[in-house]
Amino acid sequence: MTTERYQFFDHNPILPDVVEEVKQSLRETPKRLPPKYFYDEYGSALFEQITELPEYYLTRTEIEILNENKEELSRTIDKSCCLIEYGSGSSRKVRSLIDAIDPRFYVPVDISKEHLHTSAKAIHDDFDSLHVYPTCADYTEAIQLPDAIDGAPRCGFFPGSSIGNFERDDASLFLVNLARDIGPGGHCIIGFDSRKPKAILEPAYNDTQGVTASFNLNLLTHLNRTIGTDFKPTQFRHHAFYDESLGRIEMHLISETEQTVTLDDERFQIARNEAIHTENSYKYSLTDVQELASKAGMSLVTHWQDSKAWFYVALLRVPDDIQSGDS
Numbered sequence: 001m002t003t004e005r006y007q008f009f010d011h012n013p014i015l016p017d018v019v020e021e022v023k024q025s026l027r028e029t030p031k032r033l034p035p036k037y038f039y040d041e042y043g044s045a046l047f048e049q050i051t052e053l054p055e056y057y058l059t060r061t062e063i064e065i066l067n068e069n070k071e072e073l074s075r076t077i078d079k080s081c082c083l084i085e086y087g088s089g090s091s092r093k094v095r096s097l098i099d100a101i102d103p104r105f106y107v108p109v110d111i112s113k114e115h116l117h118t119s120a121k122a123i124h125d126d127f128d129s130l131h132v133y134p135t136c137a138d139y140t141e142a143i144q145l146p147d148a149i150d151g152a153p154r155c156g157f158f159p160g161s162s163i164g165n166f167e168r169d170d171a172s173l174f175l176v177n178l179a180r181d182i183g184p185g186g187h188c189i190i191g192f193d194s195r196k197p198k199a200i201l202e203p204a205y206n207d208t209q210g211v212t213a214s215f216n217l218n219l220l221t222h223l224n225r226t227i228g229t230d231f232k233p234t235q236f237r238h239h240a241f242y243d244e245s246l247g248r249i250e251m252h253l254i255s256e257t258e259q260t261v262t263l264d265d266e267r268f269q270i271a272r273n274e275a276i277h278t279e280n281s282y283k284y285s286l287t288d289v290q291e292l293a294s295k296a297g298m299s300l301v302t303h304w305q306d307s308k309a310w311f312y313v314a315l316l317r318v319p320d321d322i323q324s325g326d327s
């Protein structure tokens with residue numbers, strides 16, 4: 001059993017699996033690339049820059065909602081619990097939760113290894129009695145959680161509207177797995193970006209400084225470095241738009257030339273102006289949130305929002321009769 005106050009667990013996806021996943025994604029029509037590969041050390045740093053952009057209202061709005069509702073959170077969530085954060089990034093938002101809940105354990109789960117280590121270490125240094133167990137893993141797969149948290153009540157935290165990166169049906173499957181991680185009677189706190197006019201949504205993904213464009217293009221640089229593709233990032237451009245009927249922002253990389261990309265011995269032809277679909281970001285109405293919770297077999301305890309209803313933070317509860325991942 002782990003007793004140190006800080007321990008790093010590395011369950012990062014192995015390279016042959018990444019290669020296979022990328023090949024399959026590029027064989028599809030239209031071509032796509034999984035958004036989790038935005039995040040190497042540079043991609044994580046670019047995302048942090050995005051969170052500071054004037055157009056990107058999401059981060060500051062969610063932090064404001066969490067801060068304003070600390071007291072209610074502290075009354076609802078078990079003290080001394082284990083807080084598991086999915087896609088923890090800079091671990092910035094969790095600070096007000098740690099203040100409010102005073103958990104015994106914090107398990108930040110993220111695919112971006114170096115950034116995870118730096119952020120988790122800072123939390124360890126800033127919160128004296130907290131046990132911090134960063135876990136580098138892909139949260140779209142089952143996560144192997146540290147043994148040391150066995151038996152502790154758990155609370156899940158999935159901020160940043162990252163739930164919106166899943167297809168709507170996959171979001172409920174993700175929540176079913178999360179509920180198993182959390183166990184009977186546990187809670188989870190999830191951030192949702194609301195459906196709203198194009199005029200607000202589109203600038204958030206098309207900032208004037210071009211940081212989101214660099215973030216999108218970094219996916220290609222990251223894959224070139226890790227699995228040996230030969231994308232030419234300068235021959236692609238960023239494209240993001242809101243599809244109102246589907247309620248989602250789509251991000252694409254558009255090829256500016258006709259080109260061939262090679263991975264191992266496989267060659268992928270990309271036509272001029274062909275798009276590679278890199279990310280969806282689904283937006284949720286309150287009705288969508290309710291439907292998602294009930295599809296995943298959870299109850300929506302309450303939700304909080306900002307004054308403009310641009311963002312929702314929902315508190316969900318896992319039913320008492322669910323089989324936990326421990327059993």
Ligand SMILES: C[S@@+](CC[C@H](N)C(=O)[O-])C[C@H]1O[C@@H](n2cnc3c(N)ncnc32)[C@H](O)[C@@H]1O
Pocket residue numbers: 035036039044047051059086087088089090091093109110111112137138139140159160161162
């Ligand atoms: C949009 S950022 C959100 C960061 C932070 N939670 C926030 O709210 O500001 C998504 C985070 O999830 C991580 N991530 C993305 N896909 C992941 C996956 N499949 N498994 C684990 N982590 C993932 C990224 O590395 C990044 O830190």
